[in-house]
Amino acid sequence: MNSPKCPICQQSDIGKLDGQRAVCRSCSKSKRCVFQFCLACQREWPRDSSTTNSCMLPNCALRAALLSDTKISDPQSSARGCPYFRACPGCKALLTHNGIGCPNIVCPHCGRGFCFRCLRQRCFGQINFEALGLLNHRLSFFQDEVHVSPCKVVDNKQNLTVLGL
Incomplete structure (x- = not known):
């Protein structure tokens, strides 16, 4: 540290x-x-x-966990490089990723889904659409609802204001 x-x-x-x-x-x-x-x-x-x-x-312990510099280091995890703790964008519950599957998770407290990497509500994560033969213009109907470019890990510090912490 x-x-x-x-x-x-x-x-x-x-x-x-x-x-x-x-x-x-x-x-x-x-x-x-x-x-x-x-x-x-x-x-x-x-x-x-x-x-x-x-x-x-207020929320000292929650902020402290979110400001921690501990990152997920498992090379097999889709959340590798992410902060170990995240706050649910819906209910602010403190969560971590189990390392299995895609980076999208569902909060067990409020049911809100979000990407553990970029914190967006709808994200395709690191899917390579060009490799799948899909072009971004074919996905234009998702334009405002889905983040279709590869997501990047967002630092918790950037998100504290959005969360009101």
Whole structure:
């Protein structure tokens, strides 16, 4: 795992205070006040909870899991290279791929299907349409509903705002 960095300036010049709480020396100097943040969820530490060493921000554990740098490394998995954890775009349940079959999964909590790689609702994953003799214009009726080009792994950090986390 990489050394922790400040979520604002991305510097490694941080000091761990206690529990999940850390202080960024660079941001504190530039802001002229102590800048504290949660090492787990990477958000500013609430000023009114400076006496506790556990983060009390909503969805801290969920954000921490999604920000983890652990990736699926199984070479046989269709989800290889994806973050180990994903949040369902529907209900935000924390999920992982079982490594078997295509990258499309169905959330066992809300029933929403999505691609574990690109997080789109409808995706053909890595199917090579040209190898199958199909041309993209033949699939034009799917244009707005299906992502027909090869999907790319989306980083969870890019998706936190969409999820409202």
